[in-house]
Amino acid sequence: MARRKKIYEGKAKIMYEGPEPGTLVQYFKDDATAFNAEKRAKVEGKGVLNNRLSEFFMKGLTQIGVPNHFIKRLNMREQLVRSVEIIPLEVVVRNFAAGSLSARLGMAEGTPLPRPIVEFCLKDDALGDPLVSEEHICAFGWATQQDLDDMISLALRVNDFMSGLMLAVGIKLVDFKIEIGRIWENDFQRLIVADEISPDSCRLWDIETGQKLDKDVFRRDLGNLTDAYTEVARRLGVLPSNVTHAPRPTLIN
Structure with a gap:
């Protein structure tokens, strides 16, 4: 076209x-x-x-x-x-310790987490996409508490879907990030998953060998x-x- x-x-x-x-x-x-x-x-x-x-x-x-x-x-x-309308937050779901979580908390990469952890990062390249709390998000008006509840629910549903899909082909879904946007249907706001879901935005490891099948291959020259x-x-x-x-x-x- x-x-x-x-x-x-x-x-x-x-x-x-x-x-x-x-x-x-x-x-x-x-x-x-x-x-x-x-x-x-x-x-x-x-x-x-x-x-x-x-x-x-x-x-x-x-x-x-x-x-x-x-x-x-x-x-x-x-x-x-x-x-x-993209909400200016990256929504990160982590199933295993890796990347910045390992660096922040001193956890070995690949350590299973007790449950999926949802984190929010402000979308701002100049600041390095810093980790922000729900308190920050509500205080600065990036999203409401209801938005946050809906975003967490969407992220965990995506995690359930993606984890099962990957497990079936021998891949471990370590973590991923998504973006969420607002649309309006008549006078009602609705939140939907936007941007992309790909190996650019996920950490994917072979279950048997631990081989990385995601952008860490590029980050770490693998x-x-x-x-x-x-x-x-x-x-x-x-x-x-x-x-x-x-x-x-x-x-x-």
């Missing part, structure tokens, strides 16, 4: 004006970033894989009644999605990022088993 007016460009996606009011076209780039974009690369095929995987996960959420912004995939790199994402897609049946791997990423100075 013809390109329309660019609305927003982030590190991994571009949002364009949609063909109908209340819609956007979400374009998945091949860019990989880490450490607040201090490390950057072009990874051939990454955008295609994330588009297909996010479509797969969003469709699955729709089937179990979890509302989200996905309408349909348009082509290999673009989706038609609902336009939403190999070919496209190979890792392709493995996730193959196990889930999103791509045929004879897909050729893309070449290794080239870092940009």
Whole structure:
């Protein structure tokens, strides 16, 4: 479809004006970033894989009644999605200690948590997306207490769905982050899952070997990022088993 007016460009996606009011076209780039974009690369095929995987996960959420912004995939790199007012928070669900949680609390990576833990981070790259409390969120008007209750409920439903899906293909869902947006239906506000769900936004470890199949491969220089994402897609049946791997990423100075 013809390109329309660019609305927003982030590190991994571009949002364009949609063909109908209340819609956007979400374009998945091949860019990989880490450490607040201090490390950057072009990874051939990454955008295609994330588009297909996010479509797969969003469709699955729709089937179990979890509302989200996905309408349909348009082509290999673009989706038609609902336009939403994004709440300026990243919602993080953790099942095992890893990443910043391990660093903050001195817990060994892979330590099982007693229950899924939901955290909120302010979406602000300049500040490093700092961890914030529910008290901060309500005090500064980023969301109401009812919004927070609804966001936690949505996040835990996504966690149940994703954990089971991954377990069935031998992958451990260590943690993930989602974004949630507001839409209005008549005079009523509704919260729905937005942005994307992909190996960019999840930590995924092979259950048997502990091999990382997510963006930590890029963060920690553990190999070919496209190979890792392709493995996730193959196990889930999103791509045929004879897909050729893309070449290794080239870092940009």
